[in-house]
Amino acid sequence: MPTVLRQQLVSITIGQTLILQTGDRSLLSWSASISDQDRSSQCVVEMFDQDSAVANLFLTQFQAAGGIFTPEGLLRAVQKDISSTGGSASPAAVSGRPTGDDLAKILIQECRKNGVTSKPQIAYVLATAQHESNMGKLMVELASGRAYEGRKDLGNVRKGDGVLFKGRGYVQITGRTNYAKWEKILGVPLVSKPDLAADPRYAAPVLVLGMKNGSFTGVSLNTYIREGKTDFLNARRIVNQMDKASLIAGYAKTWLAKIDTLSRSNNVVSKPVPPQSLVSKPGNINEEEGIKIYYDIGFNDRSSVRLEYYLTGIRTTENDVTRFTGKQIKSIVGGGKKLFAATHNTSIRQLAKRIKMDTGVDISLSGNVSRVRQVVQENETVYQSLVRLAQEEGLVVKGDVKTLKITPLSSSDRSFTVRREHLLSGSTWGDEAVTNRVLKGSLKTDTNLPSSQQIIDEGVLDIQSVPSEDEGIGRGFEGQLVIDIHRTPGIIELTPGDFIQVAGTLGSMARKYRVSDVRHTSGQSTIDIYLPVRIARTKKKTLAGSQPGVSTQDGQLNLSSSDRLSLKRGQNVAGYTVTSPFGYRTDPKTGTKRMHRGVDIGTPIGVKIYPVVKPGETVKIKTFFDNRGGGKVVRWNYGGFTFQVLHCSVTGNPEKSYGFGEAIARTGNTTGLVNRTTGPHAHVEQWRTDDPDKKRINPYRGFVRIMLTGKM
Known part of the structure; x- marks a missing residue:
């Protein structure tokens, strides 16, 4: 019998009006996720939409109703938080860190999605990615970035900008000005979180749109590569004048010969066409219970599975690409205002009632949900606090498009x-x-x-x-x-x-x-x-006072409950931004998940560091060099805690005693070591002095503020 090749089949139905299927030459990209706990369960669909006809069909009826249809009461309190705030460009449909031909296939799709359909143009985009990032293997510039310090043409007007905004991504965008420009286009905080520029989801549209529109040097792909003209040599001017122009031109010729093969293996077509499955006279898409997106994912030799989401966003572009986004109830309810609050007596059941009042979503409960607890919300939504308490009780939050349940976590037999x-x-x-x-x-x-x-x-x-x-x-x-x-x-x-x-x-x-x-x-x-x-059992936080501030007694500082909260990514403390909080994170150097034992505060080089100490008392400091990556370190003990700050540029005199408001170090940037920093910042660590294991704890906000200001 002849061999039948396995083919993935995907059918996506939106609002019982639009059906997109594998092979209909209009489905550009798709993704769907289902997650446990508070992680997002959501989907993204991108389609070729000639003259935005499909988008207009949906948007016309949404505009008549004043917005996107959603389940009654579902977004009563969180509509603002889940509405699209992004820029004009959409992220690429990328999972993981693709390299080589895997990356080439994704970039070909990204080119098609953004209107770059000429094979020679696509070949030069791939050649640029090969030269600038070794096809995804080097997403961050190897040099320190110091050479860019003070470059006003790049917008590097602040001390430390050169290192902070060095080259990242498939085209190695560089400089504060470029990061700020792409932040607006992509709708992601590249200035406060520069490492996002190395994320394939954002690096791909930066590469393609930047070359298509001439965003890098004012010269676009059409200048040197268009019908009747293919000048791979001078096309280098699109990105970086004539640097390595001949080498990259050779890369482009090689990719040009491979594009058809890569396109076929990735089901990429040369000319996408409008979907044939859109009925010519669709019925009213106003569904009182919300517009649903159905995914049926399977193969030609086996049955499919169905995933369901609510439509929560639609956006179209001048390039005839329309993007639908959908979420399940759990993801939608997870929005809302983040709070800093301390509650002495609450329970999972009570938090569930608050969510019911805010969103109209009823949460079914089973297990130990009534135990009264002390709850400290550290820049959390009510839903995030609910999930955290559930985890501490061994419960799990589950949901789909219709229900949200909290149940004891049990393993599947599958x-x-x-x-x-x-x-x-x-x-x-x-x-x-x-x-x-x-x-x-x-x-x-x-x-x-x-x-x-x-x-x-x-x-x-x-x-x-x-x-x-x-x-x-x-x-x-x-x-x-x-x-x-x-x-x-x-x-x-x-x-x-x-x-x-x-x-x-x-x-x-x-x-x-x-x-x-x-x-x-x-x-x-x-x-x-x-x-x-x-793991060691968690010691519950106790709530001291109810008012923010610092009180003192001999030998220690007593922080209020709000000042004992930890710091979260993106928060402001003493005028500086938290760039990396305490806890597990993806290491910016290795790309692996590991424990981050302190909190990083993004600062320019030279910001003064002050000791945590009561006015009128003094501390002795210890200074040393950590050649494992911490660089110059200053350490001291006070009030039952040990504190240390890594990556200093200057440290004080260990022979001297330092009082409140006296600088003991200045922030810096560790370079030249294997685990060097990605930019200037203060890495603050804290542990209990009497702990023989020196187990790091999440630094208290009030202590970090004192270190950066020298004030209570």
């Missing part, structure tokens, strides 16, 4: 197996040493210092164990599997709570892992995994 050779670029797994992990056995060291972990008689916990901070069970050995969906089609049935293991591996990956997050897009699925591990 287990999936994927072969190692079916994993794609971007798959990672492993672990990081953290201070709150409780380990099995004993640890011998060459020093008299005790180990930084507690010791027990068990290793990784049973896979059925429920993560609960109260019970000392956490997530460890986290990873991300990017899977070729054509070779492992059963993966489309995977949901959070299921198990997965990798065949063809030994030891660590041969065991089952629990699934926490599932994201599908064309040709691949991305699965987040973890193992339950023993």
Whole structure:
């Protein structure tokens, strides 16, 4: 019998009016995710929409009603927060960190989506990505960026701008002015979070739109590459004058010969056409319960699965591309105003009632939901506080387009197996040493210092164990599997709570892992995994005063409850922005997930650092150089805590005693080490002085403010 090649089939129905399907030459890109806890469950669909005809069909009726139809009461309090605030360009449909030909296929799609359809133009876009980023392998400029300091032509008018806004992405945009310009176009905070420029979702449209529109030098693709003219040599002027022009022209010729092959393998067509499945005289799309988006994802040799979302956004462009976004109830309810508040007596049930009052969404509850707790909201929405309390009680928040439930977390009986050779670029797994992990056995060291972990008689916990901070069970050995969906089609049935293991591996990956997050897009699925591990039980925060401020007594500073809160990304403290908070993060250098043991405050070089100490008292400081990446460090003890600030440019005299308001160091930028910084900032750490393990805790906001201002 002839061999039948497996083909992924996707049918997307929007509002019972529009149907987009694989092969209809109008579906440009799609993605759909389902997640546990407070992570977003959402979808994105992009289609070729000639003259924006489809968008106008929907928008005309939405305008007549005054907005997008949603379930009654659902967005009563959070409509503003979930409405589109982005720029004119949409992110690329990218999962993981594609490189090589995988990246080339995505960039070809991005070119088509943004109206770049000429093969020679696409070839030169790919050649530029190859030269500037080695096809996605070098997303951040290797040089420190100091050469850009003071470059007014790049907008680097503040000290430290050169390093902060050095080259990133597939085209290595550089300088404050360029970051600010693309922030407006993309609608993402590139100035306050420059690392986003290296995110493939944003780096792809920067590359394509920048070259198409002449955003980099004023010269566009059409200047040198158009019908009747293909000048690959001078096309270098689109990005960077004639630097390496001959080399890049050679790259372009090579890519030009490969475009047809890459396009066929990625189901990219030369000329997209309007969808044939849009009825000529559609009925009224005003559905009282909201406009739904249905995804039916399957293959030509097996049944499909269905995912459902509510339509929450629609946006069209001058390039005949229309983008639909959808979310499930859990994601929508997760919006709302973030609060700083302290509540002495509340429970999961009470927080659920507050959400019901704000949104009209009823949450069904089971398990231990009535225990009264002290709750400190640290820049959280009510929903985020609800999820955090649920996690501490061993509960999970589940939802779809109709319901939202809080139930005891239980594992599925379903287990999936994927072969190692079916994993794609971007798959990672492993672990990081953290201070709150409780380990099995004993640890011998060459020093008299005790180990930084507690010791027990068990290793990784049973896979059925429920993560609960109260019970000392956490997530460890986290990873991300990017899977070729054509070779492992059963993966489309995977949901959070299921198990997965990798065949063809030994030891660590041969065991089952629990699934926490599932994201599908064309040709691949991305699965987040973890193992339950023993962690130190969380010590609950106690609420001191109810008014902000600092009071003093001999030998210590007493912070109010609000000043004892931790700092979150993007918050302002003493006029500076928190660029990276305490906790797990994706390391900006290695791209791996690891524990960040302090909080980073973005500052120029030279900002004074003051000691946390009561007026009229003094402290002694210790200074040293941390060659593991911390650079110059200043450390001191006060009030039962030890504090230290890393990456200093100047540190004080250890022989001198320093009082309140006397500078002990200045902020800096560590370079020249393996774990060097990505820009000037103050990295602040805090732990209890009597803790032999020196377990870092989340630095208190009030202490950080004193360090940066020298004032109470």
